[in-house]
Amino acid sequence: MLLLVATLCAQTLFSQTKVPGKKWTAWSAKPALAWQDAFVTGNGKHGTMLTGNPGEERIICVHEELFIRAWDRHKVAVANISGLLPRVRTLADLGKFDLAASLSTDEARRQLTAMGAPQAWSISPHPAFDLNVKTESTGPIAAYRRELNMETGEAKSHWEDKNGAVEQSVFSSRANDVNVIRIIGLKGKKLNISLGLNETPGRKGEVAGLDLNNVFSSVSSSAEPGWLKYHASYSQDTGGYDGLARVTITGGEMSVVDNHLQIKNASQILIVMRITPLEYGSTSQEIPVRNELSALSPNYQELLMPHAKLHGEMFRRVVLDLGAGAQWLSTSTEKMLADAHTKGITPLFLEQMHAMGRYLLISSSGKYPPPLQGIWGGSWNPAWIGGFVMDSNVNLAISAISTGDLEECAESYFGYVERLLPAWRLNARNYLGCRGFLVPHYSDPEKGYLNHFGDGFPWMYWPGGAGWNLMPFYEHGMLYGNRNFLQKRVLPLYLEMAAFYEDYLTKEKDGFYHISPGISPENATPGSNTTLCKDATFDAAIAREVFDHLLKMGSMFNLDKTDMDKWKHYRDNIVPYRINADGALAEWIPAQYADEYAHRHNSHMYPIFPGTEFLQADADKYLLQGAKVALAKRFKSDTESAHGLIHLALMAARLHDEEKVAANLNRFAQRNYVYTGLSTSHNPNHAIYNLDSSLSLQRLLADMLVFSQPGRIELLPAYSSNLPDGKLSGVRIHGGHKLDLQWIAGKLQSAIIYAGANETCTFLYKGKEKKIQLMAGKIYIFNSMFQLTSK
The missing domain is CATH 2.70.98.50 (putative glycoside hydrolase family protein from bacillus halodurans)
Known part of the structure; x- marks a missing residue:
């Protein structure tokens, strides 16, 4: 196999992605x-x-x-109910979830009221x-x-x-x-x-x-x-x-x-x-x-x-070009949206929405990452207080920060999280008596104290929230190939999370570590009126991922073998997932709980997105098939939530399900989620200003075209031949590399890899594999026959 090529100067390592003559101006005559x-x-x-x-x-x-x-910013508003955990855990183990939830939330609310912090909603932009x-x-x-x-x-x-x-x-x-x-x-x-x-x-x-x-x-x-x-x-x-x-x-x-x-x-x-x-x-x-x-x-x-x-310069780093440049000049946003409503996705719709997603992410990432409405809003009473919602909304909003090569936006998120860590530690200590972190569902973005909860949503028992919201740190370090970032800023967070799980997990007679109580966002546990549960699949997936990431970083940085053995023991002995009678990955691991498929949250499929546990080469194929069945069930039930459509499509893309990806893109295009200013709504027909879908659509389009893991890059995994031809330039892939990709009728025309580090990497395309020894500063090109050529 011939390796290419030219060595680049450091300052020109990656391609310049400006499209000559392209107009990036959207317009309206109204x-x-x-x-x-x-x-x-x-x-x-x-x-x-x-x-x-x-x-x-x-x-x-x-x-x-x-x-x-709702109260002064200097107030420390965290209840101390850690002493209730044994009783709450006993009730949860008995399936008495409503009683367990009310016991803890009533006492916590009583304490917070006495502190002068009685409301569940602490802030509103x-x-x-x-x-x-x-x-x-x-x-x-x-x-x-x-x-x-x-x-x-x-x-x-x-x-x-x-x-x-x-x-x-x-x-x-x-x-x-x-x-x-x-x-x-x-x-x-x-x-x-x-x-x-x-x-x-x-x-x-x-x-x-x-x-x-x-x-x-x-x-x-x-x-x-x-x-x-x-x-x-x-x-x-x-x-x-x-x-x-x-x-x-x-x-x-x-x-x-x-x-x-x-x-x-x-x-x-x-x-x-x-x-x-x-x-x-x-x-x-x-x-x-x-x-x-x-x-x-x-x-x-x-x-x-x-x-x-x-x-x-930030905006042009990643460009999606679907050949609609001339239409930007000739077509108003009203006409573009009317065409999409009638026909479904069009090249102009996808091109403008991808560009707008980047624009909005860049424009609303400052001291904080984007909350529900970004930094904008003309209302004094926004839905869900326009908040920083940590159980998929913020996660989706920032999902393109690293693949989209927007390190400045990534830093907005990382700095935000790091400033909240002292409050997250206090949450874990006061509510659960544990080391490590407990992430609030909503909170004041300056403080991070957990005071948003109720009987139906007792968020103080959400152990998986912290790992979910720390995972972007790990993904960023791996995508950029930044060992220093991983060692100095990511590893310490995961070490604290390991300490949390050592305190919180309970080993039962079956020999497995169980997670009780927990929460599967935002779905009520069957037979109850609360999300409180035992052994949510989501919680188990996050715990397993935390220990797995620690093992990977442990190998990377030659950490102590005793610690490595301990982390492996926990990872391998967390309560196993369950496949239900329908053949689907169950949302709750205990066999007595039937799945509720008609729900916009798909968080129990975390091992597919944003996690990758079921996508590893050595993953259990039985679990992967169960995830596919679960996805099909959720897809069939549909959802009105725009971010729910994109979230499910992101999972479908990683399962190579082109039809479901395209179907949800059409649902998104045809239901009037997009305002004439190209911002988006939560519900169809322009109901509730909300940016999760527009911010995460760019990640979906990238994942349809390339799915990368360390040392393993798959080209065009979920891009249907019915979707527009085009080019994607500048996208980040694992290992510190960047990629330009061109396709026609869903088939590869060329792939250009700009190597950012020395490593052996396997590239996959339509069942074919090519292993390449990449060298930093060199360019590698695949042609339409998936043959490696020189430039």
Whole structure:
């Protein structure tokens, strides 16, 4: 076998993935009257949503760190009920799950109420304020267009009246951490505009058990020549936030009218805005922020270019090209979505949604990973408090951070988790009396204390949550081939998880280690009204994976043999999985519990995705077949949840089930999950703004085209011949390598591997195998006959 090739300089090791001449601009000829339809901008922290009719635009301004809190952020809110675990475990072992759940949750809620933390919902994100732009117009409005350039991160609107045209441009600067808005008059148009910062409408009713009318102790909006100001202080929390906007004009004049700026006869207006979260709302950062904003360029292009360079480089690292480039220019999002609704998936639908998924992930990964709505939202009462939901939602939202070569987004997640570890340790100690970590289902993203639970969902007994949410660390290290990351940041986490399981697992007379109590998200245990259970398949899979990953890292780093033997003992003696009477992998290992297939969660199939236990070369084929049957049962029952469709399709892709993958993609395309701004909803027909599906779709499309494990890369494992022809460039594969792939009618045309490390790797395609000794810095090419050639 001939090995290729050319050695590359380190700085050009991987392919440049920009498609020449490609336009990444989605557009609409209709204004976004509902905030959900807005094109969004974001730099991870700041963001905007461009909405409203021509002449009455409303730019909703958001910041990732703004939350209504049910109690003060400095409160330590963790109950101490570890002494109840033996009794709860006895009840669970007897199948008295409802009684076990109420015993523990009642006492925990009593303690938290006494601490001043009575609500199950601790935080809810909210918009900062609106920038209202009222522009004088004459005669009928014509030539309206709004657009989003995903490559530069810039949103625009354009409209004309009889005196000329008005164009608004908005981006959230990654270089300067500000929102930048330019309004320019074209075709002779002079701008007569009123500008003001006003509270986003709709603050009424309740959120997180709090009266929205009383969540602020003070709110103020004001103006002075060249500046708009906003300040808010919370009532239940010591914090608050500032908003400050520098306003400069070209031509014309500016005056203050009440709390607005009135601008007359200007040719251009530039607004540079920063939102500053405050730990103490009684303070202000106006003076230092004013100095920083004053120092920024008054030239829009000078502000845009450094941001566009940073954002665009991230966006272009991975490109899916399905030949729809010309259609971006000619087809509105309304027409694209109407075609998808009628026909199912089209090349333009998949290409735009893949690109939008990358755009949204880049734009909403800052201090935190994306919660349910990303950093955006125009509502004061979002569904499920718009939270960081740790039992599939966040997991799906970040699923493409590593395969998508977005190390910056990965770091948002890793930093978030690492800051929460002290709280997760306290959760484990106080609720379970264990070392290690206990992950809350929802929590304040600054604190991580477990206080969201109820009788039906007693999340303090969710041992598998921690391993699930640590697995992306391990996957990232393996995909990037980063031994230092694995040794310094991943291994210590898994060592703590091993300590947790040593404390929590119970060895019974059958010789196996059991997990009691536990939870199978979010499905009630048959015969009960609670998710509390014993020996959930999900919990067993996570425990087994933790010890398996430790063994792999132990071999990698020559860890102590005594520890290795101990981890192997635990891994090999966790209670075995069960195949039920239908031949399906059972969701609960005890034989008395029948499966409930009509449920959107598929977490008991964790060994297929995101885990890989059943996909290993030495895996039990009986279990693999059971997973296939279980998947078929869940698929048949369908789900309205968009993220449920993508989650199941991700599992189907790893089982080589092209038909189910394509069917769920069509379900996703045809049920009106996608708004005209290309963000997505949780339910069909645009119900509940939610980004899990759009963020995870890019991972699904990648997994359909390449499935990688350490030393083993499979090409086109689940891409149907009925799906569009195209190219995928720049995707990460295990071992620190990258891949460009091209296909026609579901068949390989070429695969280019950019080796990032020295290793022996087996490549598979349609039943064929080729083993290659990869050398870092070299390029390897397979042709359409799966033959290795030189470049």
